[in-house]
Amino acid sequence: MTRSSAPLTLIGVDFSSAPSNRKPIRLALGRRQGAVIRLESQRAMTSLTDYAAWLAEPVAPGQGWVGGFDLPFGHSRELVLALGWPTEWAPLMAHYASLSRDQIRETFAAFCAARPVGKKFAHRATDGPAGASPSMKWVNPPVAFMMHAGVPPMIDAGVSLPGLHAGDPDRVALEAYPGLLARELIGNRSYKSDDKAKQTPERLIARKDLVDALEQGRTRLGLRLKLSHAQRDELVDDGSGDKLDAVLCLMQAGWASEQPGYGMPAQTDPLEGWIVSTPTPTS
Template sequence: MHSSPINSNPLLLGVDFSSAPTRRKPITVAQGRRQGQVLRLDAVLSFESLPGFGEFLAAPGVWLGGFDFPFGLPRELVLALDWPQSWPALMAHYTRLSRAEIRDHFAGFCAARPVGGKFAHRACDGPAGSSPSMKWVNPPVAFMLHAGVPLLLQAGVDLPGLQAGDPKRVALEAYPGLLAREILGRRSYKSDDKAKQTPERLIARKDLIEALEQGRTRLGLRLKLSHAQRDSLVDDASGDRLDAVLCLLQAAWAQGRPGYGLPEVIDPLEGWIVSA
């Protein structure tokens, strides 16, 4: 089993990650605390650079966070490429590669496979409905892993099921789409493309927020927002703030559960998405 944090009521984080953050598209961090079945949103922070976000993670503190980027690669892919089969060695190898090298390796792997089965998947992709962590476009989650995992390792945080670290700062892989789809089905609620920021997506964000406030998900938690916070989540057509809050809810669900609600056995190369 993975142990659970010493502090019974840690600060909770939900992180909408970008592998190339800018002022226009920062890394967005929702902070909150859980009281019983209620999760109160306290603040939403923005980080316009990877080093700035890395400093935030490395600062002393007590928190449990849900991070929207993959922490591992599909075992099938790792074996096919003959890469290291322990997670620390695999991550050291992976993060030494350039993005161009990663793209070439992965494209070569896909080229040898049949249409419809180009990508290798992790065991958690099915239950979570997540993109394979080797995808380098739409969304480029392979590059998010490449940029994000080194920050977690440099910060020395605890990565349950993958690598032990500071038990007071615990990082779990989260995926906002898992919770959003439970409520909205296939309705889209966000777009970075101005032309696609439609009234339909605005209504979908309102419906999603209302369901979260009423606790209408299998996580059984109610989100507590101020009027200003609700307006801010509704008005953000990119969905970054809302995605951070969805990750925050997944971290809150994990809080206090034995082993953070992760399966008893996790593939130590692949990791697992919390609440999948």
């Protein structure tokens, strides 16, 4: 199903598995008008409790949201089969949520230790073409813990995850990945760091170039970002890149909101999921 009604809110979510005042979960909220995505507001959530409460906020029929979330929604089928975990998504997520982070780390470390160099991790079909880390990675970045913290509240709140889990059609969550869009615009240049000592002039220039490219619509998504002067300065000045990452996810959500099936390939594995706007591999 595709949502394109005028009141639809678009959301980009830069997620943290351990949000705090120093590094909150960042939301970028906007709307689409034709080929333009206008950034309307930004929001920070400093706890997972706040995140869960936000997901569960009711919306009026036909006035909901489509969000792009920067966290994985599924594990690779190869990993699931090797571990003997449930091979249907909802039972798999229930099992995964029942594990502690220490159990996840130990299980995945043992899996990797038994595999040859260069093939330590199991990858989903979407990871390669998106240039994303495997969803089982537990450090740098800890995306395995991000899934563990971020997906169960979506299920509890009754949010719809297309291709994976049916829920409220007025609250639609899609897996996004800001690095996919950033690399398209500025290549492999680094534009962010959580370490203030590494928030260099070069990274500042890279953020400025990235924002300029978004405003000019220089992506294959065919969308332009509309910002106020103050919003532009805020995105460029944030050395962590978290606010800009939320906006990149917003753009991916905006593209997906107008695509049949939210732009997900028909052959998407219902266990693994798909990162929206990832180029579909050609056979």
